[in-house]
Amino acid sequence: MDYEFKTIDHNNLGEVVYLNIAEALIKGALRPGARLKIRDLAQEMGTSVTPVRDAILRLVHEGGLLLKSPRDIRVPVLHRDRYLEIRAIRLKLEGLAAERAATTADAADIKRLEALVSDNERALSACEFARATEINQIFHFELANIAAMPILRGILHNLWLQMGPVISAAYEEGGRTMIEHHYDVLDAIRKHDAQAAKQAIREDIMSGGGVILSSKALSQEE
Incomplete structure (x- = not known):
């Protein structure tokens, strides 16, 4: 370890x-x-x-x-069905967080998100996948922070206890697929477009999910 x-x-x-x-x-x-x-x-x-x-x-x-x-x-090897359940919940909750963040974000919030997206891009370019995975998680949680939804963030904490290792296992294989929709999220939040932000983070979760489902990060057996 x-x-x-x-x-x-x-x-x-x-x-x-x-x-x-x-x-x-x-x-x-x-x-x-x-x-x-x-x-x-x-x-x-x-x-x-x-x-x-x-x-x-x-x-x-x-x-x-x-x-x-x-x-x-x-650390559990997550079963495929359990992953799909968590993903369905994340689509709802993180979509809500992004939607709310788009309406509440100020200049300082947007600057933090811009820095995270840039740092993640640099980490991927340098093949620093552990660092890139960490920044990816921070970006997702930052949306809940900007949205000022501490209860939602607490639920995400529990979901990401199970998701963090899975995302890490698939991140290198996914490469830029794992972050390309972050630019769309950022653009929507800059424009304070709540529906676009919600859609972008959902597309991010689904896109990364495709990588995870095609990888060996999940268990097929109970």
Whole structure:
């Protein structure tokens, strides 16, 4: 496992450990099938095993991790049907976020989105796929932030616990397919065109979904 977990302080320890691992899942730093070891995580984050174990169990409950046995904790390989269900939900929720963001975005919001699109393009051009995957996730979440919809963002957090590793596994294969509709989203938000922004993010999800469905990132068996 190449991802380096952050060393944490001990204020609100359990929540910080949880967020540390959740972040790695959401931004695609952990791939489907990757194995996590509680003691290794505790050592890397500079804490005892108890908060790590608690965080793992919470993520198992949320669908972000799979507990095959007490010593075998894995990033799930998402089943195709489960992926399709999550995609259908994302189409609705992220479409709503983009629609609302187009009506509320100010100049500073648009500047942040422009920077993310440019950074993602540079990362892809440099074949820095881990970085590109992370920026992709930030772009999607930024729409919910601009829309000022914290409940929706919380739901996306749970969905992306499961989606982050899958997107990461397919991102290199997808290449620019994974970001080309971000330009359309950005253009719609610049124009404050809510319906165009909604349509563009839905097309982005469907386009990336085509790559994911044709890749080996999903399981065909329960």
